[in-house]
Amino acid sequence: MTANSRHKSRAPRPDDGEEKDYVGFATLPNQVHRKSVKKGFDFTLMVAGESGLGKSTLVNSLFLTDLHKDRKLLNAEERISQTVEITKHTVDIEEKGVKLKLTIVDTPGFGDAVNNTECWRPVTDYIDQQFEQYFRDESGLNRKNIQDNRVHCCLYFIPPFGHGLRPVDIEFIKALQDRVSVVPLIAKADCLMPSEVKRLKEQLREEIDKYGIKIYQFPDCDSDEDEEFKRQDKELKESTPFAVIGSNTVVEARGQRVRGRLYPWGIVEVENPSHCDFVKLRTMLIRTHMHDLKDITSDCHYENYRAQCIQSMTSRMNADKRVESPVPVPVLPLPTPDAETEKLIRLKDDELRRMQQMLQKMQQQMHEQDL
Amino acid sequence: MRQESASADTLIPMEESDTNKTGVVGTEREDGGTGGEQTANMNTANSLKEDKTPSEKETRREQETEEGQTQVEVCRSVPDLQLSIIRDSDLFGYVGIEAVLEQMKLKTIKAGFEFNIMVVGQSGLGKSTLVNTLFKSKVSRKSCTANYEEKISKTVKLHSVTHLIEEKGVKMKLTVIDTPGFGDQINNKNCWEPITTYINEQYEKYLREELHVNRKKRIPDTRVHCCIYFLPPTGHRLRPIDVEFMRRLGTIVSIVPVIAKADTLTIEERLEFKERIRQDLASNGIHVYPQKEYDEDPEEFILNERIRGNIPFAVVGTDKEHNVNGNNVLGRKTKWGIVEVENVAHCEFVNLRDLLIRSHLQDLKDVTNNVHYETYRVQRLNESNMTFSELGFSTWPLENGTGARCDSDSHL
Numbered sequence: 001m002t003a004n005s006r007h008k009s010r011a012p013r014p015d016d017g018e019e020k021d022y023v024g025f026a027t028l029p030n031q032v033h034r035k036s037v038k039k040g041f042d043f044t045l046m047v048a049g050e051s052g053l054g055k056s057t058l059v060n061s062l063f064l065t066d067l068h069k070d071r072k073l074l075n076a077e078e079r080i081s082q083t084v085e086i087t088k089h090t091v092d093i094e095e096k097g098v099k100l101k102l103t104i105v106d107t108p109g110f111g112d113a114v115n116n117t118e119c120w121r122p123v124t125d126y127i128d129q130q131f132e133q134y135f136r137d138e139s140g141l142n143r144k145n146i147q148d149n150r151v152h153c154c155l156y157f158i159p160p161f162g163h164g165l166r167p168v169d170i171e172f173i174k175a176l177q178d179r180v181s182v183v184p185l186i187a188k189a190d191c192l193m194p195s196e197v198k199r200l201k202e203q204l205r206e207e208i209d210k211y212g213i214k215i216y217q218f219p220d221c222d223s224d225e226d227e228e229f230k231r232q233d234k235e236l237k238e239s240t241p242f243a244v245i246g247s248n249t250v251v252e253a254r255g256q257r258v259r260g261r262l263y264p265w266g267i268v269e270v271e272n273p274s275h276c277d278f279v280k281l282r283t284m285l286i287r288t289h290m291h292d293l294k295d296i297t298s299d300c301h302y303e304n305y306r307a308q309c310i311q312s313m314t315s316r317m318n319a320d321k322r323v324e325s326p327v328p329v330p331v332l333p334l335p336t337p338d339a340e341t342e343k344l345i346r347l348k349d350d351e352l353r354r355m356q357q358m359l360q361k362m363q364q365q366m367h368e369q370d371l
Numbered sequence: 372m373r374q375e376s377a378s379a380d381t382l383i384p385m386e387e388s389d390t391n392k393t394g395v396v397g398t399e400r401e402d403g404g405t406g407g408e409q410t411a412n413m414n415t416a417n418s419l420k421e422d423k424t425p426s427e428k429e430t431r432r433e434q435e436t437e438e439g440q441t442q443v444e445v446c447r448s449v450p451d452l453q454l455s456i457i458r459d460s461d462l463f464g465y466v467g468i469e470a471v472l473e474q475m476k477l478k479t480i481k482a483g484f485e486f487n488i489m490v491v492g493q494s495g496l497g498k499s500t501l502v503n504t505l506f507k508s509k510v511s512r513k514s515c516t517a518n519y520e521e522k523i524s525k526t527v528k529l530h531s532v533t534h535l536i537e538e539k540g541v542k543m544k545l546t547v548i549d550t551p552g553f554g555d556q557i558n559n560k561n562c563w564e565p566i567t568t569y570i571n572e573q574y575e576k577y578l579r580e581e582l583h584v585n586r587k588k589r590i591p592d593t594r595v596h597c598c599i600y601f602l603p604p605t606g607h608r609l610r611p612i613d614v615e616f617m618r619r620l621g622t623i624v625s626i627v628p629v630i631a632k633a634d635t636l637t638i639e640e641r642l643e644f645k646e647r648i649r650q651d652l653a654s655n656g657i658h659v660y661p662q663k664e665y666d667e668d669p670e671e672f673i674l675n676e677r678i679r680g681n682i683p684f685a686v687v688g689t690d691k692e693h694n695v696n697g698n699n700v701l702g703r704k705t706k707w708g709i710v711e712v713e714n715v716a717h718c719e720f721v722n723l724r725d726l727l728i729r730s731h732l733q734d735l736k737d738v739t740n741n742v743h744y745e746t747y748r749v750q751r752l753n754e755s756n757m758t759f760s761e762l763g764f765s766t767w768p769l770e771n772g773t774g775a776r777c778d779s780d781s782h783l
Binding site: 050051052053112113114115116117119159160161162163166167168171188190191192193194261262263264265266267268269274275 | 493494495496497555556557558559560603604605606607610611612615631632634635637638703704705706707708709710711714716717
């Protein structure tokens with residue numbers, strides 16, 4: 001009703017005949033749009049893969065930024081003792097009035113050591129931590145300014161030199177497939193001839209099926225979309241995994257200035273669809289599927305995590321059979337809070353305990369009903 | 372080529388070269404056509420008019436003294452021994468000493484060469500393709516095995532393939548040793564062990580043959596003469612596995628590092644990458660071929676220094692030909708151009724080929740025989756505390772006690 005009256009006051013007065021049937025909530029998307037533009041979007045992208053595969057260059061090319069200006073490359077000695085780190089860069093990008101808070105999570109050191117057993121552990125721990133944080137925030141009292149740091153998408157770089165997935169690739173994607181949407185990419189595709197690209201993509205698709213690896217699947221088009229869109233969508237799906245090339249430099253090609261790489265035998269243009277799939281990746285990631293990725297993260301991966309968490313909590317409580325036990329919330333390494341936040345935390349904890357008791361009661365009821 | 376009956380003369384080992392750069396006496400200076408060729412025919416049985424091969428086989432020594440003057444030079448290996456050098460123009464007629472070069476050459480051509488090359492690197496770096504391109508024939512494991520599968524094997528297995536190739540009457544027995552599975556696992560600890568074991572086994576085999584009472588005239592040489600190590604073109608630095616491998620193997624075999632699949636690096640990136648690799652090699656104390664310690668004279672030093680400033684070579688390999696400007700060249704065709712393998716402006720394949728085959732093939736064998744093998748031998752003999760009297764030989768002192776290359780190493 002209120003929407004109706006609001007609409008009436010804003011829109012120009014239509015004819016009498018139309019007013020009877022037209023309610024006006026069709027403008028809702030516009031309202032949402034306006035609100036979002038004001039609020040801005042946030043997106044967290046993780047890049048993973050061995051060093052030297054062009055991850056940073058690709059991110060710079062995707063978002064037309066230069067996030068790693070003065071990066072120091074470690075030499076082999078320093079790298080021997082290095083473990084996998086997690087680094088975060090946040091940058092605010094604005095385009096046509098729409099703000100995007102982009103966070104890039106990098107994983108330097110991944111796969112570099114001689115012994116790479118469980119080198120994905122820091123990465124999975126990080127993703128879980130972000131889920132925990134969100135879980136706590138969501139269950140808390142003050143939910144006005146929840147920061148969504150959950151990782152929405154992980155670009156995994158596969159080296160083009162191999163003959164398909166290597167053991168470390170398989171293990172990594174398997175460890176991450178239930179926590180984040182993994183998009184595999186063929187890195188540094190300028191060392192491959194077109195026939196080799198085709199062969200490698202087929203090989204990768206085969207192996208992904210064979211090992212049962214779950215990567216991000218594009219949602220199917222609705223049947224009422226137009227033919228052009230459907231064709232594009234089909235093309236997109238058939239060219240996965242994308243073979244990409246990134247570049248930090250602008251070169252002159254065919255009379256234009258383009259992002260590219262200059263070789264003695266020719267110029268590779270990053271944005272030329274016949275040279276590589278960079279344009280497709282950018283379209284998919286930013287222009288068409290960004291929101292879908294966020295949805296999948298919150299509807300699918302996060303919910304899985306949450307369900308698992310609560311499950312393990314309640315089962316632990318049943319095992320203990322002590323209601324007064326300290327609240328088994330996941331332990332976060334939070335910084336020492338001050339008195340004000342301490343109070344808030346205590347209130348939150350009480351609330352959680354009550355919630356869990358309720359859950360337990362509900363579960364018991366359900367159990368009795370089943371019997 | 373005429374067949375000569377095999378003469379049972381003194382044992383000349385296969386590794387003997389006719390590019391003898393050390394000598395106790397005199398020079399190898401080729402006289403500029405003062406009837407040398409004709410007189411050679413007089414002294415040797417066959418009248419082959421072989422072209423004098425280009426100067427890769429003969430080194431020229433610049434002497435600044437005038438013609439006709441006998442110059443006294445102190446011999447380097449035996450100090451205080453003064454020798455007088457007699458020039459051609461001083462001789463009272465042609466003696467025919469230089470014809471011995473011709474004889475040596477013919478003998479080695481008849482006997483043929485053996486060359487064993489090992490390729491090491493992660494799967495997919497183009498090892499087999501590069502070896503095929505180097506020797507312009509399908510000599511790699513990939514081309515020879517019937518059911519070649521590109522699956523990653525769980526352990527490092529060594530696989531060697533031997534071919535007899537012939538060019539202009541010169542026969543070469545080429546063995547390519549492949550190391551599939553190296554560096555492909557999640558945990559690559561000690562993946563270099565099968566390789567070091569193999570190399571030492573070959574030295575052991577040769578040692579045993581050498582110590583026999585009745586030795587074969589020509590001991591079959593399966594020792595690894597050269598190990599090409601493939602570095603992935605990351606553009607950053609050496610990885611820990613690279614450092615570990617080269618550190619361990621640099622002391623037992625001649626390593627030639629190359630940057631594989633270099634068509635993914637621009638020229639700038641390539642130069643920076645090479646510089647960083649050289650720094651990493653220096654800071655880790657890794658000596659790759661050609662090693663500085665084994666340069667024998669200033670000329671060699673200059674030549675090798677130029678090579679050392681350019682390693683590791685950035686290579687691209689292929690066996691497909693394309694048409695460029697009317698010529699059929701080996702290349703890789705992409706949407707943005709054709710990468711020509713033998714074009715020096717595109718990649719350094721030609722430099723690698725020249726180093727390995729055209730100029731330093733014999734040197735690689737020499738270093739393996741005189742340095743690496745001798746080091747192994749000394750170690751083994753010390754370990755087992757053998758003396759030659761136990762074997763029934765008369766004792767004679769070990770020449771290369773320290774394993775360093777000795778100047779008096781001439782097989783003449």
